[in-house]
Amino acid sequence: MDEVDLRFWGKERGLGVRYPLICHGLDAAAAIRVLWLGYVSSNVKARLSEALGLAENETGAVLEFWASLHDLGKIVPAFQRQVEIPDGFADDGNSVAHQRASAWCVPGLLEAQGYSGGKTGWARLAAQVLGGHHGRFEELKPRLQLGDQHLPFHGLGAAQWQEERVRVVTALRDVLAPGVPVSRGDRTAAVLVTGLVILADWLASQVGYIKERLSFVPERGDPAGLEAFHAGSVEVVARWVKWAGLSRLRLKPGSFKDDFPDFEPNELQGDLAEKLPGLVTGPGLLLLAAPMGMGKTEAVLHAARLMGTATGSSGVFVALPTMATSDQMFTRVAEYVARRGAGESSAALAHGMAWLRPVDEMLAEVVTAAAEVAGAEDTVVHSTEWLRGAKRPMLAGVGVGTIDQLLLSVLHVRHNSLRMFAVTNKVVVIDEVHAFDAYMRGLLSTLLKWLGECRVPVVLMSATLPSHVARELSAAYLGTDGGLEVPYPGWVYAERSGTSLVSAVTVEAEQKRTLGMDLVEVGTGDGGVVKRLPVLERELRPLAEHGGCGLVICTTVPEAQQTYDYLKEWARQHCVELKLLHARFPVGQREAETQRVIDIFGKPVTEEACARRATRRCVLIATSIVEQSLDIDADLVVSDLAPIELLLQRAGRLQRHRVCDELRPLWALPGEDGRRRMVVLSGPEQDPRWLLARKAWLAIYPAANLVRAHRLLVARQNDGVRIPDDVQNLVDLGNPGVLPALDDELLEGFTDEELTRAAEALVQRQGAEVASVPDPPMQDLVEFSEHEVDETQARTRFNADSERLLPLFELPEGTVRVGSPTGEPLPELRQGRLALDEAKAVMSHVVPVHGSLVRGHGPQDRLPEPWASAWPLDELIALRHLVDEHGVVHAGAIGQRSLLLDKELGIVKRA
Structure with missing residues (x-):
């Protein structure tokens, strides 16, 4: 040679x-x-x-x-x-x-x-x-x-x-x-x-x-x-x-009781643990549907271990709808791996703001706790600097992140093939599948076709999974025309080889419950916030007098802010602690508030803690961010009308923790009819046309789905909603497929609204087809890279062009401070860059907002140079507040909108 x-x-x-x-x-x-x-x-x-x-x-x-x-x-x-x-x-x-x-x-x-x-x-x-x-x-x-x-x-x-x-x-x-x-x-x-x-x-x-x-x-x-x-x-x-940190995840063999020794498996967990091991002969799909609070996370972690062991998968990735739910799930999954792992395993949090999280500290805490369990001393779960780099978290043995990280593997972004390899190397678990709109389901269907073709074990779970969604997603994975029906509660497992089982779970009588979803009229039109105050004061009066924890869920951030503002005086008079949680807080403040909410509303670990909470007077005003994956419990839930599957999700926060039932305040106990009561704020009971005046709600939810929910609840005012018996039927009636259901009796008089809903769903589905890579097999590999878009511009969610605001405060002498008039000034750059700790400090003040809130922003809204050219500040929008000589803060202008960062309320629209 x-x-x-x-x-x-x-x-x-x-x-x-x-x-x-x-x-x-x-x-x-x-x-x-x-x-x-x-x-x-x-x-x-x-x-x-x-x-x-x-x-x-x-x-x-x-x-x-x-x-x-x-x-x-x-x-x-x-x-x-x-x-x-x-x-x-x-x-x-x-x-x-x-x-x-x-x-x-x-x-x-x-x-x-x-x-x-x-x-x-x-x-x-x-x-x-x-x-x-x-x-x-x-x-x-x-x-x-x-x-x-x-x-x-x-x-x-x-x-x-x-x-x-x-x-x-x-x-x-x-x-x-x-x-x-x-x-x-x-x-x-x-x-x-x-x-x-x-x-x-x-x-x-x-x-x-x-x-x-x-x-x-x-x-x-x-x-x-x-x-x-x-x-x-x-x-x-x-x-x-x-x-x-590139190694295979290895978990110890054993039973469900070995995985979770602190409690006996319930009906769902026991059924899955008994039957699944005999079914798994290769890569397959597990769909699990069960009510809130039935231990789906534990059941799925056990199932993922069985499926991963049978197929020799090198890790697991758990995907959730939001960053907040991903953060909470990360510690749960890491704690499980720390207890059940054999040897070293790397772990990574994967979402757009994950680099701000103290991942090492989070892991140290769970590993320390796991080390107290016999046999866990030889397990090391760690994060590596290398895996924190761009596009690398998906390569960790244990990954938890937003669904967006998975969907990027089927979008035309650079290195999507690396993402696809990372995904196929693992067991993929996707939680809260019901939370995805038609656009995201289209992308998810493409992903599932690839995962099925690449023989990747997949788990999908939901508390409120419409049958048409289960059929669509399972057909995509299995490569068939018809999909699978999932019993409720229950699960179905299938492999492309033909192995399959449908297993319905019998829920014991003491585990069932009946909800009284009471429709309460609060007035019509977008001025309904003020009109809801007498209703809220009436519904919360027992809490104010006798103690307990209440949750009020509003449709929009402005409505949540106004409700909080209006209730402050009432709360002061009745010594009620008032909390506010929504998406328009600075990142650091939102994380701190979320943790405080979990401390109050989370699962108590002792009987003494349950008793303390029963006498505590606290009300949380929130938006829909609390309806998914946050393990919180309220004695009373009051919610705006929403699509029926979301109302059922919110109902899952109503007296969720059975450990507290005997110690709840007397007013919160089930009535003589055995019902636990949830209040749904609505309009006139017999005529849902009032919904058409709620423009703010219709910007978020299709009118047709709100009409369905309203009429379904009207029909159940006498009998209530039985959990779990009524859930699947309600979800299917309230959540149709992409095509219009013009023969739906629930929509009598609302044909135009149903056509609008279906048209919007079809537009989203077509958008997903255009945005995603072709289904396998492709005609040419070039198709996997066509129409390349920058990863920051890739759309994993329809019409959700999020932006990030950085509130700045300009003092009379010209000093510019970050986050508040007393905050730190923008840090000096070194060789055109920020130190990592300084970057994290600045980014903790960033507020993620929908693009519509800052429509019209331009170059004039960038940070001043040289910060405007330095990562990670280069893509931020500066919200400039002027502070006068009296210390009064004046709202900043973005486009045609006046916005103010209020320390209690978050970002507020002033005009």
């Missing part, structure tokens, strides 16, 4: 010397070997081995070879001239991106190695994989355009450059000894391979790693020197993979 020319460099930045290209290729191959043996899940290995038609170890060798070639396109004049073109090689003067050059060079070189050509052969697909290592797939040139005489025209250099590329390919083949895959390629598998190659490249490109290998660069590019270098790279990269 001719020696490889080590003058061709692959890395130089941050090193001070040139690092040979073939050494970087061998480093990437070493990373693949280590990841393949210790990180890639068994089901991903099986899927890729089947696609390549090779044994598992042979597949790993082929992927090592491909990864070693990812930067082959750097052997072109345009790249080498950035530092120096080796003597004897001519510069053709043309330019081409090196990843594109890799894609163009590789097909012919692989065909020379025995690979099948043509549009469906692995030579072409492997070339696109390597061309996609920067996160976007490249179009391939027709073969006739890549003849030797055309190479310089395309920036690939003359014949001598091609000869060197051939030498490199031959050398890498001889060192790595790969086989040749089957003739027909698999585009779905190719997407996963691309994600793995990107990961290997990232690991091997770290400056610290390369510096560690510099002194071992061989003096010559001969076989013996290259083989020795590769062997050393395998040893070194193993340490860097461990440092990065």
Whole structure:
């Protein structure tokens, strides 16, 4: 074999010397070997081995070879001239991106190695994989355009450059000894391979790693020197993979009681634990639907362990609707893994503001608690600095985050193939499935088609899952026309192989309850906030006189703010503690308020704590953010009218914790008819046309769904709502599919509103089809990267263009302070950057808001320079308050709107 020319460099930045290209290729191959043996899940290995038609170890060798070639396109004049073109090689003067050059060079070189050509052969697909290592797939040139005489025209250099590329390919083949895959390629598998190659490249490109290998660069590019270098790279990269936190999650075997020794499994948990182990023969889908408070989280964690063990998955990712619910779930999942894990496991919180959270402190607390459990001392759950980098949290063994992080894998964002690989390496758990609109369900259906095709275990759960949603999502995963029906309460499990079971759960009589969802008229129109005060004072009077905790849920943030403002004097007179929680508080304040709410309304751990809460007088005014995943309990729930499935979710906060039932204040106990009472604020009982005047509500919920909810509750004023017996029927009646239900008796007189609802749902579904990648299998890998959008602009939610406000306060002498008139000034930049602790301090004052609230903002609303150009402040909108000489704070203007940060109310619209 001719020696490889080590003058061709692959890395130089941050090193001070040139690092040979073939050494970087061998480093990437070493990373693949280590990841393949210790990180890639068994089901991903099986899927890729089947696609390549090779044994598992042979597949790993082929992927090592491909990864070693990812930067082959750097052997072109345009790249080498950035530092120096080796003597004897001519510069053709043309330019081409090196990843594109890799894609163009590789097909012919692989065909020379025995690979099948043509549009469906692995030579072409492997070339696109390597061309996609920067996160976007490249179009391939027709073969006739890549003849030797055309190479310089395309920036690939003359014949001598091609000869060197051939030498490199031959050398890498001889060192790595790969086989040749089957003739027909698999585009779905190719997407996963691309994600793995990107990961290997990232690991091997770290400056610290390369510096560690510099002194071992061989003096010559001969076989013996290259083989020795590769062997050393395998040893070194193993340490860097461990440092990065890339390892398989391993959980101890056992029963449900082993997983959760502090309580006996209830009907749902016991049924799942008894029947599921005999069903899981491979990757499958579990759908679980049960009332609020039935321990679904524990049931699903147990099921995910069984499914992950059976399929050899390398981890778990739990997705939720919001950042707040993700934060709370993160500690629950981490605590479970700390108790039940075997060995080390990395954990990451994945959402847009996760970098602000004290993840290390959160993990330290749960690990310390778990260490008190016998046998947990050998378990380490940790977070790594590397996994906190952009796009990396999904690679952790244990991940918890928002559903958006999953959906980004099927949007046209750069590195979506890396995200897809990360997802397929795990058991995927998605909570609160009912909370997604038609647009998000469209994206989720695409994701489930990919997860089904890639053989990923998936769990979907909800307390209020419409039957049409269950059918739609299960059909997407299973690749069938018809989907599955889920009994309520109960679960269904199915695999593509045909294994399936539907299991309805019998709820014991003492576990059932009847709710009195009493409709109470508070007036019509958007001025109804003032009119609700007499009703609220009347309904909350027993609490004010005898103690207890109440929850009032308003439809909009302004209504919650006004209700809180109006009740303050009443609360003062009756010594009632008043709390306010919504989405327009600064991040730090909202987190602190959420924790205070959990301290008051969360599950008491002792009988003494239950007794204290029964005598405490506290009312929480909130928006819908409290209806999902927050484990809070109120003696009385008062809610605005909402779609029926959301009212049932809110009812799940009504006397949720059975441990407190015997110690609740007397006024909150069930009446003679056995009902627990929930109040729904509404309009005239018989005529829902009043809803059409509630413009603020209709901006959030379809009028047709509110009409359905109103009429369903009117029909149940005498009998109440039986939990769980009535739930599924109510949810299905109140939540139709995308198509209009014009024969629905509940909508008599509201045909136009139903047509509007259906039209909006169809627009959302079509938007999801346009935004998402094609269903597998695709015609060409390029389709996975078409219409590329920046990740910050990618829409995972329909019409939810969120923005971030930073309240600034300008004092009379010109000083600008952050968060309040007494806050800190904007910190000084060092080399154009903020220190991490300073960035976190500033971002704790940021307020996430819907784009409509700041419509019309422009360059004049950016932060002053130089902060406007510094991450993470570069995308913030500055809300400038003027503070006069008397200390009075004046509202700031954004577009045509006047906004004020009130320390009690959050961001308030003034005009």
